[in-house]
Amino acid sequence: MPELPEVETVRAGLAVRVVGRTVADVDVLHPRAVRRQTGGAAELVARLRGRTVTAAVRRGKYLWLTLGTDAAAPPDEALLAHLGMSGQLLVQEPDQRRAAGIPDLGAPFLAPPGERPVDLTATRPPTLVRTIPATTAHLRVRLRFDDGGELWFVDQRTFGHLMATTTVPTEDGAPGGLGSDAPVLPGPVAHIARDLLDPALDRSALVRRTRARVTEVKRALLDQSLVSGVGNIYADEALWRARLHGTRRTDRLPGARLGSLFDDAAAVMRDALAVGGTSFDALYVDVEGAAGYFARSLAVYGRTGMPCPRCGAPVRREQFMNRSSYSCPRCQRRPRAM
DNA sequence: AAAGGGACCTGGCTGC
DNA sequence: TGCAGCCAGGTCCCTT
Incomplete structure (x- = not known):
């Protein structure tokens, strides 16, 4: 389930492997993958043909x-x-590109100027670094570059999408996201808040806005218009680190408590990013087809009945927002009343 | 107006 | 063995 660390791992790969390449043509193989494009597949293709990729940028997910x-x-x-x-x-490279010296699958990434090197193999055991399956199952969109390389959008459950769109200026004049200094972002992303790893995030304003909400703290963590990037996995892990139950009310928590919760959320996502994100199965992989390694570091998510790493109490699973929530019944006391 | 809930999807798994 | 039903959950949209 791609949340911020998984999406950032993909972005870092695209920054190395796709920036600078020019789109020759696009094949849309499933209309649902481009359902948000007003003009459908034809418009997507027309807007991409001949364009050169100048940066890979991310905000939240x-x-x-x-x-x-x-x-x-x-x-x-x-x-x-x-x-x-x-x-x-x-990213799919033709064999001739490999022969020309392009790093092979699993090879360390080289960082473009101004970006920190990302070595996806150093922190993960070789068994989890898999080659890209040669199957085109669930291939939804294929970008073909003029140098013979390809970028595949593969999506089993078709909740994801691609869309060619114009950009709009950011409200605060700061960069639209991580990966570019340009103070613009795609129009459909304008309502998405800055994420917890964004240098331009105003942390104290985030705490103020959160306290002004009348809702449960896990709902607030998952609200992408308040703060972006956090999904069900990292919300549960952050709440566990902060020793808070997800149904605590935002308007009844001290600002300092909320501030440290956001710090915990940022920390758990940084930890996950350092090992390539969380993979439970083949559904999340980076641009090379490699799985992330953070699943073994999860404290509570998906660990019903297993001991809390802090106190040993068996992890509890509850239904919440039509989702599963995992927490420690001893470290994370449920609030008395709703 | 803010907040909450359901729909959208498919494949893997469980249980009868 | 086969199949129905459940589960995973990010985001949009509708209702309250």
């Missing part, structure tokens, strides 16, 4: 490739992607 012609001006167009629950972006 959304990522986009900016499409440039003039390097000096802010990009006016972008290919927006959301992975939904099972979306993957896989």
